[in-house]
Amino acid sequence: MEEEKRTVRAVERALDVLLCFASRHEWGLTEIAGRVGLHKSTVHRLLATLEDKGFVTRDAATDKYRLGLSVLELSAHLFRSDDPSVVLLPEMEKLRDEISETISLYVRDRSERVRIQAVQSMQAIRRVATVGARLPLSVGASSKVLLAFANDGDRETVLADPSWPAQLDLQTFAKQLDEIVSTGYATSFEEREPxxxxVAAPIFNRSGKLVAALAVSGPSNRLTPDRMHEYAPAIIESAHRMGALLG
Known part of the structure; x- marks a missing residue:
């Protein structure tokens, strides 16, 4: 049993090392050790194993580590023909061309939202959305949509999470979520960053299950509250079309 615990712990540590590369493409040994809170010798052994398996590669000139080809091999099998990030991409591009702002697709993963697809605006000044980015559920139009239209049990679980920001009044936030259900969409204006x-709307599949949040984002001087309300019907209609494509 003790040996099993050590083995699982080693796997957890190796995964923690790999997850460093979700926020930056290149890391040094000391930087990774500081990020994951492990001794450099431990991290060095983990990196050596990951390198041997092709999950990371080391640049001899800079002594920095990057993701290896094994990650690419795994990701090739990530997207399926029924994956929303693949199926909905043409509709996202269509909405981008109609509204001229960045379009994103988010799903909920426990107490976070994850951007699984993005279509960048063609405008010179635009919001650049990185696929794979994880963001808190406490702020943002997409976060509110994913919570507002979640089932009651899921919503209560998230709001009861100890990591929920203490400064946010739960009663006020819950009332806001109920209002979003009534209007069919959510907006955020400089909530997460200046x-x-x-503005975001829910995507339901043909069985009525919430699949994702469809979001339009942009600079606040262009995507004003009035403009977001003006765009809302088109976003909701696009979300309906996307839902019809999903089983």
Missing amino acids: GAAA
Whole structure:
């Protein structure tokens, strides 16, 4: 049993090392050790194993580590023909061309939202959305949509999470979620960061299950509250079309 625990712990540590590369493409040994809170000798052994299996590669000139080809081999099998990030991409591009702002697709993963697809705006000044980015559920139009239209049990679980920001009044936030259900969409104006705004609507599959949040984001001086409300019907209609494509 003790040996099994050590083995599982080693796997957890190796995964923690790999997850460093979700936020940056290149890391040094000391940087990774500081990020994951492990001794450099431990991290060095983990990196050596990951390198041997092709999950990371080391640049001899800079002594920095990057993701290896094994990650690419795994990701090739990530997307299926029924994956929303693949199926909905043409509709996302169509909405981008109609509204001229960045379009994103988010799903909920426990107490976070994850951007699984994005179509960048063609405008010179735009919101650049990185696929794979994880963001908190406490702020943002997409977060509110994913919580507002979740079943009651899921919503209560998230709001009861100890990591939920203490400064947010739960009663006020819950009332806001109920209002979003009534209007069919959510907006955010400089909630997560200055100069950014977004409007989002839910995507339900043909069985009525919430699949994702469809979001339009852009600079707040262009995507004003009035403009977001103006765009809302087109976003909701696009979300309906996307839902019809999903089983």
